[in-house]
Every structure is written in structure tokens, then in C-alpha cells.
Amino acid sequence: MPKIPNFPSLLPIEPLTRPLTGSIRPPGSKSITNRALVLAALSSHVHPVRLEGVLFSEDTELMMAALQQLGFGVAANPECEQAEIRAPAGAPIIPVSEADLFCGNSGTTMRFMTAMVSIGQGNYRLDGISRMRERPIENLLEALRQLGVDAVSEHGTGCPPVRVRTTGWRDDVQVRIRGDISSQFISALLLAAPWSGVRVSLYTTGRPVSEPYIRMTLAMLDQFGARVIRDDQKSLPDNTKQPTAFIVSPQQPCGLASYVIEPDATAATYWWAAAAITGGSVTVTGLGPDSLQGDVAFVEILERMGCHVQMGCDSITVQGDKLSGIEVDMNAVSDTVMTLAAVACFAEGSTRIGNVAHIRHKETDRIAALARELGRLGVEVREFEDGLEIRPRPMHGAIVETYNDHRMAMSLALIGLRVPRIVIRNPGCVVKTYPSFFEDLDRLCRPCR
Numbered sequence: 001m002p003k004i005p006n007f008p009s010l011l012p013i014e015p016l017t018r019p020l021t022g023s024i025r026p027p028g029s030k031s032i033t034n035r036a037l038v039l040a041a042l043s044s045h046v047h048p049v050r051l052e053g054v055l056f057s058e059d060t061e062l063m064m065a066a067l068q069q070l071g072f073g074v075a076a077n078p079e080c081e082q083a084e085i086r087a088p089a090g091a092p093i094i095p096v097s098e099a100d101l102f103c104g105n106s107g108t109t110m111r112f113m114t115a116m117v118s119i120g121q122g123n124y125r126l127d128g129i130s131r132m133r134e135r136p137i138e139n140l141l142e143a144l145r146q147l148g149v150d151a152v153s154e155h156g157t158g159c160p161p162v163r164v165r166t167t168g169w170r171d172d173v174q175v176r177i178r179g180d181i182s183s184q185f186i187s188a189l190l191l192a193a194p195w196s197g198v199r200v201s202l203y204t205t206g207r208p209v210s211e212p213y214i215r216m217t218l219a220m221l222d223q224f225g226a227r228v229i230r231d232d233q234k235s236l237p238d239n240t241k242q243p244t245a246f247i248v249s250p251q252q253p254c255g256l257a258s259y260v261i262e263p264d265a266t267a268a269t270y271w272w273a274a275a276a277i278t279g280g281s282v283t284v285t286g287l288g289p290d291s292l293q294g295d296v297a298f299v300e301i302l303e304r305m306g307c308h309v310q311m312g313c314d315s316i317t318v319q320g321d322k323l324s325g326i327e328v329d330m331n332a333v334s335d336t337v338m339t340l341a342a343v344a345c346f347a348e349g350s351t352r353i354g355n356v357a358h359i360r361h362k363e364t365d366r367i368a369a370l371a372r373e374l375g376r377l378g379v380e381v382r383e384f385e386d387g388l389e390i391r392p393r394p395m396h397g398a399i400v401e402t403y404n405d406h407r408m409a410m411s412l413a414l415i416g417l418r419v420p421r422i423v424i425r426n427p428g429c430v431v432k433t434y435p436s437f438f439e440d441l442d443r444l445c446r447p448c449r
Helices: 030-043 058-069 107-118 138-146 183-195 211-223 265-278 294-305 331-344 357-361 366-376 406-415 427-432 437-448
Strands: 010-013 021-024 049-052 073-077 082-086 098-102 122-127 150-153 162-166 173-178 200-205 229-231 244-248 258-260 281-285 308-311 315-319 327-329 351-354 380-384 387-391 398-400 422-425
Touching (some): 021 437, 030 049, 030 107, 058 073, 107 122, 107 138, 107 162, 107 183, 138 173, 183 200, 211 294, 211 331, 265 294, 265 315, 265 331, 265 437, 294 308, 294 315, 331 357, 331 366, 331 387, 366 380, 366 406, 406 427, 427 437
Parallel strands (some): 021 281, 173 200
Antiparallel strands (some): 010 422, 122 162, 200 244, 229 244, 351 387
């Protein structure tokens, strides 16, 4: 595994003396990496699968460790950003029948692994850190119970630890699952379904949150040779209308021998935001209009605020300009709420961010944390159940808390590019998805200081 940088407990951010200019290629996508690891493991019963452009971070290493505990071979090469996944010859779809998996605070690991082990034969337990024990998973467990799996919250809280006792899924089941809590529950079921050996009809209720992540999952399933039929007009037998149905028939996906993971679009938003905040110009390479990741749409929000965006086939450039506040529904790009909040502090007029109530159940309550920390810097913030309104005011330096949330650390650091004496507490929390963030920030900003 890669060498994790040494982080101080407090990290001052040095302001720039001129607009930020430059180009950068972020590390591999966390969302794609963890989906690819699951798909590669399930496909590796046919042949080993080599992954290129792999992100090596806390979240992805937790996923790799979980796969190893389940009996899959994982040969990791962090220096080359590669990993090869191999199932033991002749092994069942989940090679081991018992495992106790530690998922840290990785939502994708907890949810994807819970669904994945449920198509096996055996008893499994999944747990994480204290914050993970506050993050809901009952929606997924209920869906698995409809499939005939004994899946329960160990403490009866609807949160991990989770116990899964399974002999596989029941055939030809119609599963109802809420879509308005987390798209990861839907993605978890979709990733496992093609290898379950049964026909499943998955009906969502409520408007799915973070819809682009579901589209990402479907696109990757297709790339790995799995076929899922999506029907947005489907009705249940009782004529109850549902927003979306996913139909998965028994199949033997052939998988891929190799798969290339694109750079992380959510990580890219920090660099585009830095251009907006400083009035500079930053090009992110490796991403373009055909990206699997919905968060590339963040540049459209910056464009609405006054930035200029140049879209290439394999690069996206943002040029900062005078910023204006906007009202925006960020449900589809909710991981970028904190990035936009940092930009909004430098806009003329207020910015209202809405329809993101579900981010209260992330690594921290991100709405409350943002309101508290931006207020600490002098910004006026009104908090709502599903979002917040940011009213820019003259800002001053302060030590800002991160709540062990990587996105809080990276987003608030951007404010320090213009506001002196911003200090990030616990900057090391960025190892969750972007261990080299502060190194990349220093490298990109050094010529502009």
C-alpha cells in the first residue's frame, strides 16, 4: 500500500499573491475505483482483472482489504496505480463463508460489501468506526430481507454493525427500495444482482438522490458485460406507479481483462473552485464531457456564477471572473456542496443551496458543519433542513474544524487562498479519498505566491 504523508495536527494555508493558474490531473476516482473493485472481484471467477488508474486511499484500501478477507487475491501496485483481482480457482461467488469486515467510515465499502456478501453462502458481519455506526443502512437491509436474506442491524438502530446470514437470493423477486436516502443502496444491489443467479426486479420509491451515481453504476455494469434494463415508466402489479424499475435477469457476465479508471471529478472540483475564488485559470486533464462522473456538472454551476468554462475532449478549464450568488438544487452533485460553499463566500449576493438533506448523514452532518465553520470565519449562514444560504461578509482567519471529514478539509482550505490565517485542524483526514491533496495544492500554488 502507498506511503501515507505525515500531517501536522494544524496546517496553515498560505494565501496567494496573484490568481492561480496551472493544470493538474487528480488521482483516480474513488467512486469508480470502489465500483470497479467489486465488479472485478465478481468477474474474476472467469479470469483475473487488472485495474489501471486505481485510487489508493483510505476508502479504497478498506475495500481491497475486505475483498482479501472474502478470499479474493488482490495484488496492489500503488506506484503504478494498478491492482489485479483474482478469485481462487473453483471457488463459489463469495469464496469464504464467514468473515468479519471492517469498513472504517467508508459508505461505499459498507453498503457495497453488505449487498455483495448477501449473494454468497454463509455468515458475515460488517462494522466501522463510531461515525459509521450512526449512518443509516436499514433501507438496504430491508431490501435484502425481501430477497430472502437474513440481514439485520446488530444493535437494532438501523445502522451498522450489520449481520448477514445468507444462502443466496430468492428467484424472481420484486424488491421495493426507497431512493431518497442514498443512491448507494440502489448501486449496491445493482452491482451484486447480475452475479446472484436469479431474476430480480428492483423498484425505487421516492426521487432517487445523487442520480448521476446510479447512472455511473449502470454504465460500469454495461462495460463489464452485465445487462440491466431500466424502465422509468414501470408499474408494480398492484398498479402502484414507481419512478424507476431495474430488471436484472440471471446471467453470466464475462467481465473484462482490464479496466481503466478515470480521474476523480469530485476532487477536480477543488481545483476549478480555486480558479473561481482567485480569479485564475485551472485546467483539469483526464476529464471531459463523456466522463462517467456526474460531478463534472459542477463547472456548469460555476458558469452560472460568472466563470468561463472551456470543455475539451480530455480536459476542462475554468477561468475565474466576477462571481454572483445563485440559487441551486445540488441533489445530483451533493458531494460538491462544500466546494461550492467555499466559492459562494466570495460572490456578490447570497447563494442558496437546496435539496441536499441527505448529506446530513455523510462523514459528518455536512450542512450543520458548514454553517458552523463558515460562521467562525465571519460569513453569515442560514441553515435549513435541506440546505443552507450563504451571505458573504468580510472574512477573517481562524482555526477551522474538519470533523474528520475529508471534504470539509479540502473545501475550507480553498478559502485560505485569499483569506490570511486560515488554519485547518486535522488535515490528515484527506487520506480518505485524496492523500496527496495538500501536496498538490502546494505544487499548483507555488508559482503564484
